[in-house]
Amino acid sequence: MRVIDLSSAIDAGAWEVDGIKHEVLTPAEGARHMAEGMLRNHGIAFDIADLPDGELLSLDTLTLTTHTGTHVDAPSHYGSMAAYGVPRHVHELPLEWFIGPGVVLDLTDGGVGTIGAERLRRAFADIGHTPSAGEIVLLHTGADRLAGTPEYFTHFAGLDGEATNLLLDLGVRLIGTDAFGLDAPFPHMLSEFQHTGDHSVLWPAHFAGRQREYCQIERLANLGALPAPTGFTVQAFPVKIVGAGAGWTRAVALLD
Known part of the structure; x- marks a missing residue:
């Protein structure tokens, strides 16, 4: 087939009547975000150095x-x-x-x-x-x-x-x-x-x-x-x- x-x-770099906001959390930032959240919300300490390359996952937030x-x-x-x-x-x-x-x-x-x-x-x-x-x-x-x-x-x-x-x-x-x-x-x-x-x-x-x-x-x-x-x-x-x-x-x- x-x-x-x-x-x-959907391209935040292109011209749009209403505009697009695209925010990216990189894999490295995602690791820090997770570690901070685990400590804050669950009292669990996690060393991001234990992750491969110190990275976890990326996260995209769009407003459109x-x-x-x-x-x-x-x-x-x-x-x-x-x-x-x-x-x-x-x-x-x-x-x-x-x-x-x-x-x-x-x-x-x-x-x-x-x-x-x-x-x-x-x-x-x-x-x-x-x-x-x-x-x-x-x-x-x-x-x-x-x-x-x-x-x-x-x-x-x-x-x-x-x-x-x-x-x-x-x-x-x-x-x-x-x-x-x-x-x-x-x-x-x-x-x-x-x-x-x-x-x-x-x-x-x-x-x-x-x-x-x-x-x-x-x-x-x-x-x-x-x-x-x-x-x-x-x-x-x-x-x-x-x-x-x-x-x-x-x-x-x-x-x-």
Whole structure:
């Protein structure tokens, strides 16, 4: 089996809207930390010189949002109320949603702004395949080439409401994108709203999740490495964080 990594890294050295704090306790510091803790909490003295090289184990502490790096948005992220009942958190979702046949759509001509339903239909025609229930649809916009830069958060294309609902009408429950978000960039949506006064242009892909239960995988990467638009399995199990609206995932494509 061939495995293709579709995940972007969580990197404290890269530019992020919300920032990342990554603190590292080295193996040597970990040894001292353990010895001090054993003496303080249990009254047991331990000489770290008895450890190989005077080292124990490293420890990483990170401060970040659940929307940093490749992650799955759960229905509770879209709002506190939904037409179908109380939206579920990420730890409550069926694992079966996060493994299944993949379909990648080439939307690299999308530029900056919105991708409509007609553009999706052309993408279906290009590959001779229309997604169906149980399939995981991945949108290859090419936005991941800007990852780690401020432009990554503003220069991409996202789905409008009609395009999102087209996929949901087909029975798709998991939609992925290599962009920062499944909606158009914030400045684009807000500019459209100020120009038109149309509330439907504001986060339509996310707000569609208030009407029908579905999930997104955001901030994917490397979708261009997939050798064909179909014929692979996507696996993107989210981390089980109780009460969270999103969870990090190591998304991969599996090919026989």
